[in-house]
Amino acid sequence: MKLKNFLLLQFFLFISFKLYSNERISNWIRAFTSPWSYSNQDIIKDYLEFYRLDFNNVAHFFSFLSNESYSVFVHEIYPSHADTTIIFFHGYLSHSGLFSDFYQYFLERGFGIVSVDLPGHGLSSGLRTGINDFLEYANVVKLVYDKVATNGKKVVLLGHSTGCAAIYEFIVHYNVYPKKVIFVAPLVRLILWELATTGYNLFGESVKELPRLKRKTTRNEKYIDFIFNRDPLGYEKVHLSWFKAAYIWNQRILKYPVITNVSLSIIQGTSDTVVDWKYNINFLTNKFPYARVFLLKDVEHEILIEEEYIRNKCFQIIEQEIKDFRE
Template sequence: MNRQQLDELRRALQPFPEGAADSALFNDYLAFYGLDFPQAAEYQSGLISSGGFQLMTHYWQQPGAVATLLLVHGYYDHTGIYDKVIAYGLGRGCNVLMFDLPGHGLSSGEPAVIDDFADYGDAIADVLGAVALPELPLLAMGQSTGGAAITEFARRYEWPFDRVALLAPLVRPAGWRGVKVAHALLKPFVATLGRTFNQNSADLDFLAFVRDDPLQCHRVSLRWLGALKRWLKSLPLADLGVGPALVVQGRRDGTVDWRYNMGAIAKLYPNSEIVYLEEAGHQLANESTAIRASYETHLDRYFALQPL
C-alpha cells in the first residue's frame, strides 16, 4: 500500500464498530500489515472519539476466550506493525483490543505530535469505555511510549487491569539532558527534526519493512518533546497504587535511558518483576523470534496464559 491509498482509507473510516470491513481497500490494509487473523471468529474496527481525536480501533474476538488483552504501541508505531504481539495474544486464547494513538497510524492528529501526555491516558480510557468487553480478566501490555500512556492512565483513572506488562517502558529517553538542551535551543526556530531509523531490533526484516512503511512519520516533533518534558516534570516518582507490573527491558536498548527508567518504574509500580534481556534492543514488540520467545515465557507465567 502507499500513502495515497492510506489517506483514502482514513477518509472512508466509520465509527466503531462499523469500520470499513466491506471495503476492498481496508481488506488490502489488513493483508498488507498481516492483521487478518483466521483464529479470530469476530473482528470489529472503526473510529472512537477521544477529545479532539478519532482513534482507529481494532478488536479481535475468539470463542472461549480466557482474557482480554489491551495493547498500547510506542512512539512512531501503530497497530499494523504489532502483528506479532497481536498473534501472541490470540495464540494464548485472548481477545485482543488495540488502537492507534493520536497522530499515529490511521488515527487523526498531526503525525507523531502530542501537546499533552494526558491525551494518551484519555485515549486508553475512551477506548475502554467505548468497546463492550466481556466479563473476563483484563490484561494490558504497553511498549515504550505505550508504557508511559498506561502510567498516565493510572494517575487519573480507576485501574481496571488484572495484570500489566511494560516492554521497554518510556520514562526518560536516552541522552535526556542533551535532548532538553537541544529542545530549548531549537524550539524558537524549528518545529521538527529529521528522524534517524536506529537498529533497535535484531529482526532485520522488520527494520527493512519499517523504513518503507507508508504509515511511518519521518520527523521528530519538538512539540512532542515539550509535552514529554512537562509530563516528566509533573510525574511524582511514587506508588501509583495500582500494584506491580512485569517489566521487560533489553540491555542493548539505546532509545530510552533504561537504567534510570527501571528505578523510576520500581517506584511507580512497587514490587514489580523486571526481566533483563542481554541481547534485546528497544523494539521488543518486533524483536527476533528467539528474543521474543525468551520473554513470552515470562508473559505466559505472569498473565497465567498457555499457548493454544
C-alpha cells in the same frame, strides 16, 4: 452513533484526509468508517494482508473512538471463547499494524487483542508524531479501557515504550487500577536525556520538526527495511512538540504517588539505545514497589518485533505473567 459523535468523527477524518496524501491510506480510513459493502471488504482485506493481520479463525472489529480532541483507530481481534483481552498501546513512531507476530502468538493461545493507534500515529487523527501533553494519551487509554473493560472479560493493559507512559498517566490521573499491567521497554526518560533536553531548550521554539533518524532498534532487518522503505503509515519527520510534552511529563511524574494495588510486570532489554532503561527501571520500581522486572540480556528496544527467538522469550514472559494473574 449519535449525530454529534458522527459529525465529530467526520471532521476528524476530513482532517486526516488532508494529512494523508497516500490514496491507499485514505481508502483504508474510508473503509473502516463506512457501512458494509463488497468494495469496503476488499479494501479491509488489503489492509489486513499488507500488515499480515489476516489471521485464521478470528473475528475482526474496527472502529474509531472519539473524544473532544481525537478520533483514534481501534482494531479488535477475537478468537472464539476468549476470556482475557490484551489492550495494546504501541510506542512513539509506531502504529498498531506492525505487531502481527505478537498478536498471532496470543490469539493462538486464546487471548483477545485490542490494538490502538495513538494520536498522531497510524490511522488516528492528530498532529503527525506530535502531542501537546501526555495526558492526551491517557485520555485515549481511558476511552478504550471504558469500552473494553465493561464486557465482563478480564483485561490486561500492555504497552510498549510511549504506550507504557500512556498507561501510567491513565492510572494516576483517573485513579483506575487495572488488575494486570505489563510494560515492555517503558519510556520514562530517553537515553542521553540531559543532552536531549538541552537541545530542545536551545532550538525547540524555533524548529518545529526534524527528519526522523534511521536508527537500528532491533536485529530484525526485515522490519527496519519495511518501516523506512515500504510502510505507507511510516514517519519521515518527528514533531518537537512530543519532546516538550515528554519533558513536562517527566517533571510531573516526580510527584506521583507510590502505587501498591496494581500488578505490574516490566520487561526490558539491556541493549536498549532508545530509553534510559536503568533510570527508568529504578524510577518505576520506586513508584510501583511490587513490580516484577525481567531483564533480557543484549536485547534492543523493539522487543515485540525482534527476531523470533528473541521476541518469543518476551512473549513467554508475558504469557506466564498473565497466567499468574488469572489464577
